[in-house]
Amino acid sequence: MTVRHDGITAEWLGYATLRLESEDTVIYLDPGRYGVLTDEWTPDTPGVGHPPARDYAPGDGDIVCITHVHHYDPDGIRRVASADATVVAFAGINVHATDRDLDRLADLDYDIRTVSMADSLLVDDVPIWTTAAYNREDGPNLRADGSPIHPEGIGCGFLLALNDTRVFWPGDTDVLEGHSAVDVSLFCPSIASSFTMDRHDAADLAEAMDPDLVLPIHYNTFEALEADSGAFAEDVAKRGVPVVLDER
Numbered sequence: 001m002t003v004r005h006d007g008i009t010a011e012w013l014g015y016a017t018l019r020l021e022s023e024d025t026v027i028y029l030d031p032g033r034y035g036v037l038t039d040e041w042t043p044d045t046p047g048v049g050h051p052p053a054r055d056y057a058p059g060d061g062d063i064v065c066i067t068h069v070h071h072y073d074p075d076g077i078r079r080v081a082s083a084d085a086t087v088v089a090f091a092g093i094n095v096h097a098t099d100r101d102l103d104r105l106a107d108l109d110y111d112i113r114t115v116s117m118a119d120s121l122l123v124d125d126v127p128i129w130t131t132a133a134y135n136r137e138d139g140p141n142l143r144a145d146g147s148p149i150h151p152e153g154i155g156c157g158f159l160l161a162l163n164d165t166r167v168f169w170p171g172d173t174d175v176l177e178g179h180s181a182v183d184v185s186l187f188c189p190s191i192a193s194s195f196t197m198d199r200h201d202a203a204d205l206a207e208a209m210d211p212d213l214v215l216p217i218h219y220n221t222f223e224a225l226e227a228d229s230g231a232f233a234e235d236v237a238k239r240g241v242p243v244v245l246d247e248r
Helices: 075-080 199-211 227-236
Strands: 004-005 010-015 016-020 025-030 063-068 082-092 113-114 120-123 128-131 155-162 163-167
Touching: 004 082, 010 163, 025 155, 063 075, 063 128, 075 082, 082 120, 128 199, 199 227
Parallel strands: 025 063, 063 082, 082 113
Antiparallel strands: 004 010, 010 016, 016 025, 120 128, 128 155, 155 163
């Protein structure tokens, strides 16, 4: 399903992959991983709400944004990016800090722009801002040793103004101070039950932000991310905020 909103289209392609399109620009956020773009993904729980896997390689992306190393998939980038695409990636992506065999950002044949947790830039006339994205040391998303799964400095979120429609993907993060003040039209939070804000925190944030539409992503890809999206949508709608699910 393609969601049409305020002059743009948005489509959740699975895991954290979000496709945005205006009249003349296509943007991807965190494309790939877990077989969602290679027709290899299967759900841990049958019937769980999630876009189906497909062999997807349109090569139409003008801008590709990567929040952190867990969502960094060079094959996914190559599948969606056009030949002259710009890749906007968090500067702290370290391929040596993962057990996956990954090409370095510098080895990708694209224009690479690296960003911090508090940057602003213009790419192909698209204003882009980054936000902090991490798990709080006093929050629920901690390892057995008490350290955050996503420590501060591991990644960022992205706010983009596409045809003046502001889209916010906060990345893998708890709800942080300042999130509620973000001026956003289309809010695309994770509602996973682990690693990030859950559906309850995301609903509270949606109410505080009061966007024009909420489209949740990054849930149900595997068991640890499973969430009751229907309950989330009902909760958000009861708070007077429009919400849509893109699960197919």
